[in-house]
Amino acid sequence: MNIIPIRSSCSIRVTLNGRPVELAVRPEALLLDVLRDRLQLKGAKRSCDMQVCGACTVLLDGAPVSACTFLAVEADGREIVTVEGLGTEERLDPLQEAFIDHAAVQCGFCTAGMLLTAKALLAEDPAPTRERVVHYLRGNLCRCTGYRKIVEAILACAHAR
């Protein structure tokens, strides 16, 4: 049985945005804190802190998870993608382009989570219906209520491919 004793760290290896990363974490370290405070990746946001709003969404082996309620030790041996890993400043991800084209961003606080959730959806279903998009995004809240343009951007991106 593997045991990580209280107040001690264990070493984890993660593929983070395509690059191997090795770091020591304690069992109680939350992935969101490790990303934001130790790795300076500020794309995932702490908002509701209870898996309701989706602002802290990251991809774990391609599937969306809430980094706010996920132990960093669980990422050992897995692949994590944050919004910083989606595209580069020179070459944005097609979803990011679509969000810009459709003005699907208002304050921007939810955008990273929206993009990553949409990324997972399109990997699963490259040509989703509107109903499927709405269902998949149900757990990502836009406090500006700009849902219509977000859904349209995702559908346009899917259909452009």
Add this chain to the structure above:
Amino acid sequence: MLRPFALYRPSTVGEAAEVLAREGPDAALYAGGTEVLLILKEGLLRVRSLVDVKRIPGLDEIRRDDGHLSIGATATHRALERAPAVHAHCPLVAGVARHVANIRVRTIGTVGGNLAFADPHSDLATLFLAFDGVVRLASRSGERDLPLAEFVRGPYETARRDDEILAAVRLAPWPAGTAGAYVKFGVHERPTLGVAVALMRGAGGDAVTDARLAVGCVGPRPQRLPEAEARVCGWSLADLARHAGEVAALAARDVDAVGDLHGSAEYKREMTRVFVRRILLVAGARAAGRDPHEHYPHTIIV
């Protein structure tokens, strides 16, 4: 921020049971963490150890077993939604799994965690009552089976002992030709009300021979409503269409509604009446071979 804890990662149920027996209430079971990490963050639960059961091989297995559908405790909601055995034997369960919480919770959260946490505002326990769900608990002294209705004692309270692990839940698939439906209603993250209904009919006959009606989220724990179920038995589908309101009134009378942030007890009783009638009509239409596309605000019908 979480307070420090040790993380045990047993690879067998026996190892997990050893840790639980030794640590007692200082340890909490942990799988997806979608519930337990929340109450740890809030400081509502303080433990020295988490016992991670999701690495135990086979504990997430979903399979047909001795005429039942056995769902391993660490199966995720996503796995439940997709498993061929669920689609084959309890297809309504796959449909409801698709609408549990949100995609992130469904990816990580487990069936066993959902049941063992016993949040009254949950879909699975209500739905599983309509399948005569039985939970299997494992400890150092062996296994025991407990009907779900006895397992869930109240809000966040179950009959699981500190040294026991919820290993699986077993459902009794409905007979061929059963028409079932589930409705959930609410404007919050968690449902305000859930109703599961099943109408069984004998071969070739129009009359309802057996019925299941379970209501959840409105009270301390989900419940079957035997008098309302009995009222439907013997009815034709035409009777049901005409008198569904009578059954709904019985359900509203018998449901153990309590007030909370989702609304007053009176409100929940009234919503029970409204939605039991609606979902009975949906199930009745399905039994007649029609699939009505009813739409109500803030409502999901599966």
